Amino acid sequence: MAKPTLKYLRPVILGALWLGVLVYMVWAGISVCRARRVRQVRSLEIEVVDSTSQGYLVTGRQVRSWIAQSGIGTIGTAVGEVDLHAIERLIARNGFVERVVAYVSDPGVLHVKIAPREPLLRLLTDGMNAYVTSAGYVFAAPRASSLYVPVVTGSYRPPFPTDYVGDARDYLDERLRQCDERIAELERSKIPVYRREQTYENEYRMIRRERLRRRWWKGESAGAFDKRVEQLREKKAQARRTWRYRTRVIRDELERIDRQQEAELRKQKKLEKSYEDFMKLLTFVETVEEDDFWRSEVVQIAAYTTPSGALEVELTPRSGSYTILFGRLEEVDRKFDKLLRFYRNGLSTLGWDTYRVIDIRYDNQVVCKK
Numbered sequence: 176m177a178k179p180t181l182k183y184l185r186p187v188i189l190g191a192l193w194l195g196v197l198v199y200m201v202w203a204g205i206s207v208c209r210a211r212r213v214r215q216v217r218s219l220e221i222e223v224v225d226s227t228s229q230g231y232l233v234t235g236r237q238v239r240s241w242i243a244q245s246g247i248g249t250i251g252t253a254v255g256e257v258d259l260h261a262i263e264r265l266i267a268r269n270g271f272v273e274r275v276v277a278y279v280s281d282p283g284v285l286h287v288k289i290a291p292r293e294p295l296l297r298l299l300t301d302g303m304n305a306y307v308t309s310a311g312y313v314f315a316a317p318r319a320s321s322l323y324v325p326v327v328t329g330s331y332r333p334p335f336p337t338d339y340v341g342d343a344r345d346y347l348d349e350r351l352r353q354c355d356e357r358i359a360e361l362e363r364s365k366i367p368v369y370r371r372e373q374t375y376e377n378e379y380r381m382i383r384r385e386r387l388r389r390r391w392w393k394g395e396s397a398g399a400f401d402k403r404v405e406q407l408r409e410k411k412a413q414a415r416r417t418w419r420y421r422t423r424v425i426r427d428e429l430e431r432i433d434r435q436q437e438a439e440l441r442k443q444k445k446l447e448k449s450y451e452d453f454m455k456l457l458t459f460v461e462t463v464e465e466d467d468f469w470r471s472e473v474v475q476i477a478a479y480t481t482p483s484g485a486l487e488v489e490l491t492p493r494s495g496s497y498t499i500l501f502g503r504l505e506e507v508d509r510k511f512d513k514l515l516r517f518y519r520n521g522l523s524t525l526g527w528d529t530y531r532v533i534d535i536r537y538d539n540q541v542v543c544k545k
Contacts, residue, residue, distance in 0.1 A: 214254045217283040224290045232271045232291040232306075232317055241265060242287075254279050262287060270314030270340035271306065294324050296460045300331045300478060309457060311343040325460050331478035331486065334449035347450045354439045354446075361436050365429060372425045379418040382411055445484070452486035455504040459488065462507055469511065487536075494518075495527035502536030510535050517541045 219242075221235035242249060245265050247258055259277040266275045266289060274290040294306035297316065305313050306324070313335060335346045387407055389400045456478060463469045463476075475491040490499040501510060514535050521541070522529070534542040 214283050216250050216252050216254060216257060216279065216285045219249050219285045219287070221287045222289070224288060232294075232322060233269070233289065238266060238287065238289065249285055254283060257285060269317065270312075271317055294322065295457060295464070296325045296327055296476075297322070298333065299326055299328050300333070301329075302337045303333065305337075305339075307343075307457065309461060311454060311457060312341065313343055314340050325464065325473070325476060327456065327460070327476045327478050329477035329479045329489075331456075331480055334446060334453050343450065343453060347446055350446050351443055354443045358436050358439045361432050361439075365432055368425060368428055368432075372422070375418060375421045375425070379414055382414040385411070448484065452504070456486065456488075459504045459507055462511075466511075468515075495522070497528075497530050498532050500532060500534040500536055502534075513539075513541065 219239065221238045223231065223233060223235060223238075242262060242265065245261075247261050247265065248256060249262075257279060259279075262277040263275050266272055266287070271292050271294075272289055273292045276288045277286065279285050292306075292308050292312060292314065294314075295309040296307055298305050298307060298313075304316050306316055306322070307313050313333075315338070333343070335343055339346055385407060387400070387404055389395055389397075460476065463473050472493050473490050474493050477489040477491070479487050479489070481487055485503055487503055488501045490501055492499060499514065514533070517533070517535075530543040530545055532544040534544070536542075
């Protein structure tokens with residue numbers, strides 16, 4: 176009899192243990208919630224995580240000002256009533272903030288950790304005043320920011336509006352999607368035109384098929400029959416003229432729609448080319464920044480769009496009062512190697528102020544102007 180008793184006793188003991196664990200977890204949760212309702216936030220600590228030595232985009236003092244102006248309760252507010260998500264949304268709405276986390280630790284300290292984006296360059300072209308990351312994320316330069324990054328000036332127009340904040344690829348994809356929708360809309364507009372064309376074709380075909388027979392049973396004379404034949408000929412001739420005119424109108428309308436679709440396709444290609452040039456510019460700046468010599472030598476980058484639509488850059492060096500015409504952002508390493516050889520074998524002998532313009536746009540040669 177002892178074995179059956181042990182058989183049923185083990186599940187009872189395990190069930191009691193699990194019930195005890197469950198009761199404890201519920202009690203602990205209730206205790207924590209009660210403690211959070213009673214305990215208040217005693218201090219606010221803001222940490223701006225900056226992995227670069229370029230300067231800063233935002234300071235803890237600025238973040239404190241944002242939170243204070245928002246009216247979100249912090250110090251003196253019960254821990255359970257602090258709207259952590261509202262604090263994170265308030266800070267994250269600034270485009271230069273990549274990540275923000277807000278939480279309260281046990282002593283009643285409200286922590287706000289902010290990771291700003293790491294800009295690669297600053298665009299000061301054609302009304303732009305924005306920072307851009309190496310991945311192509313664009314955000315407006317915040318006030319009172321102190322950041323040392325390469326500055327790109329000139330008349331270059333990037334593939335997004337001056338007030339745009341976000342990933343440049345997202346903006347491009349949205350524009351391409353709009354073009355696709357427009358092309359599809361234009362394609363749908365052809366349907367009623369095709370239907371009209373088919374209707375006109377059927378009407379003309381029916382007239383062409385009309386035939387006349389002499390009405391012997393009505394005593395129709397030959398002259399009367401010839402007259403009806405002439406009338407039918409005139410009717411068919413008129414129908415043919417009308418059909419040709421309508422066909423020409425239909426063709427012109429379809430060609431007009433085709434031209435609109437081709438314009439949208441050209442717009443898409445232009446957008447893709449503009450984005451490609453933009454990413455080439457970012458890659459070019461990365462190349463300059465990764466090289467110790469060129470990072471210290473290149474003081475300013477000026478970008479321009481040529482009449483043909485190509486992107487070209489000019490460089491302002493630190494070593495002399497001349498301008499380097501770099502040209503298109505193609506074969507960048509080869510051009511820099513050529514320029515470096517000219518530095519060592521030419522300017523170091525002739526003098527750094529000998530020329531006013533150094534042009535390295537052409538293959539296997541350096542053209543200089545005084």
